[in-house]
Amino acid sequence: MKKEFYSNGKLLITGEYLVLDGAKALALPTKFGQKLIVEQGTDQEIKWRSFDADGSIWLQETLSFEDVLKEKSPVQPESVKNTLIEILRQGYLLNPNFINKSQGFQIRTELSFPRNWGLGTSSTLINNIAQWLEVDAFVLLNNSFGGSGYDIACAQNDCPILYHLENGQPVVEKVKFAPDFAENLYFVYLDKKQSSKASIVSYYNNKNEALNEDIIANNKITAAVLSAKTLAEFALALEKHEAEMSIILEMQTIKESIFPDFNGIIKSLGAWGGDFVLAISKENPTEYFRQKGFHTIVPYAEMIL
Structure with a gap:
């Protein structure tokens, strides 16, 4: 059977x-x-x-x-x-x-x-x-x-x-998360598989002593992301998230390291340095990423249930 x-x-x-x-x-x-x-x-x-x-x-x-x-x-x-x-x-x-x-x-x-x-x-x-x-x-x-x-x-x-x-x-x-600005959200594949296990080990090896403060800050940002009514509010919250995690991980943000001239916000998703990133842009950024050599750009509506 x-x-x-x-x-x-x-x-x-x-x-x-x-x-x-x-x-x-x-x-x-x-x-x-x-x-x-x-x-x-x-x-x-x-x-x-x-x-x-x-x-x-x-x-x-x-x-x-x-x-x-x-x-x-x-x-x-x-x-x-x-x-x-x-x-x-x-x-x-x-x-x-x-x-x-x-x-x-x-x-x-x-x-x-x-x-x-x-x-x-x-x-x-x-x-x-x-x-x-x-x-x-x-x-x-x-x-x-x-x-x-x-x-x-x-x-x-x-x-x-x-x-x-x-x-x-x-x-x-x-939770309810169906942003009115979903058409401004794109998932871009970096064509570089990142090992979750290796990333977790690295995180634990470099764990910040101020962990409780980091968690409180993260939870505030997550709440702000969920409650964002406009693209600007959403982008600001995720930009802050990237900055906080950059300090914790002692790593450059993906925008700083690969896309410094991007007109918008780029948020790492999951393990930093690989897999997908979230691009937040007022204009369709597909051509920008293709010129950079990244050809898998998936609009939010095609990716998320």
């Missing part, structure tokens, strides 16, 4: 990095996501195929149940296959029946966005696996991949959310 599961992709508008320490983050589920299709298999094996948005196979593996059950080696090299095995192993620990009562599986995943876009290839996979195994996706994420969990919340919700951790537990609040 075939089973299908689907999860939304994500973009983090405010609260990057600080969300790990309890700051409130505004996150938006995307129209793009990932599907998981599960069918019965044989031989106590999991035949796995993952397809990119263009229909090409980017992962094809046959995993034995034994691969999933055995303890992870401390020196096991980092790879997509080993990460997948670890997610499945943690899923097994939460629900052993998925292997104990099965003969095997044929599994297919399908992305509706290019894998290198960084919209949540891992988080949509984890949420889909959690749905399949009927386990808590936040627990599965924490036990396998790590992170704040805002991406799991986006995978599960079809509207904007305000997300934070309270005593280590996820708190998800559905």
Whole structure:
């Protein structure tokens, strides 16, 4: 019997990095996501195929149940296959029946966005696996991949959310965010995949001693972004957010480093230095970014649910 599961992709508008320490983050589920299709298999094996948005196979593996059950080696090299095995192993620990009562599986995943876009290839996979195994996706994420969990919340919700951790537990609040100035918002892909894991490690290594003040400042900015009635108010809040995070991370803003002559505001989204940025502009900035060598410019209405 075939089973299908689907999860939304994500973009983090405010609260990057600080969300790990309890700051409130505004996150938006995307129209793009990932599907998981599960069918019965044989031989106590999991035949796995993952397809990119263009229909090409980017992962094809046959995993034995034994691969999933055995303890992870401390020196096991980092790879997509080993990460997948670890997610499945943690899923097994939460629900052993998925292997104990099965003969095997044929599994297919399908992305509706290019894998290198960084919209949540891992988080949509984890949420889909959690749905399949009927386990808590936040627990599965924490036990396998790590992170704040805002991406799991986006995978599960079809509207904007305000997300934070309270005593280590996820708190998800559905919010209204449908700006009248959406036509002035564009998502630009920097064509440079950024590792979330590596960025998190770097953040913790450079964590500011004034963390509580940083979180309070972030929460005020997030509230200002949500309440902004005009493009000018929205742009001002996100410009302030970039300046605050630049100090915390001890990094130049993306506008300073790559787009200093841009007539508008540019906001990093998620891990700084890669994936998408949000461009705020009174005029359509597509030609500007193309001249700079960036050819994936997605209007807000085409990206966000």
